[in-house]
Amino acid sequence: MWTCRNCNVSFDADHVEPEVDEEGFFFLCPACDYRNKLVDTGPDATGRPKLGQSDE
């Protein structure tokens, strides 16, 4: 579950598409288009990069 830092709405991580640019991973809030930063927390059990929200 990811929560928009701007409008505070939560989204199932399966329903928002993570994106990456030169500043790193992020997702755009479907509700308000706010750019929410994501951090790569390392590969999961299947070796795929796992993204999470930083606690800032």
Ligand SMILES: [Zn+2]
């Ligand atoms: Zn939002």
